[in-house]
Amino acid sequence: MRGPLYSATDLTDDRALGFEIVRTTDFDQIGPAAVAERIRTRTGDAAVYVAVDIDVLDPANAPATGTPEAGGLLSLMA
Numbered sequence: 001m002r003g004p005l006y007s008a009t010d011l012t013d014d015r016a017l018g019f020e021i022v023r024t025t026d027f028d029q030i031g032p033a034a035v036a037e038r039i040r041t042r043t044g045d046a047a048v049y050v051a052v053d054i055d056v057l058d059p060a061n062a063p064a065t066g067t068p069e070a071g072g073l074l075s076l077m078a
Helices: 010-016 024-030 032-043 073-077
Strands: none
Touching: 024 032
16 A cells, blocks of 8 residues: 555554555565465465555556556565
8 A cells, every 4th residue: 555544544454454555674584485375375275366556556657657666566575
């Protein structure tokens, strides 16, 4: 999640509703393979929908993005 939080309880509420939040810093600290393993551990063999907000990408990878994140996810993993 990159963007503003609208309430001090946003992330707490998301977790209470069952969402697993993977932050860009998780990719930086544990790497993409470990993040993928977290997803596999949680979902098992079930079908899963993973959403990646386009704004997390560096403008070099998404030049038409309205609110690009300089040095975004792909730059961190390079």
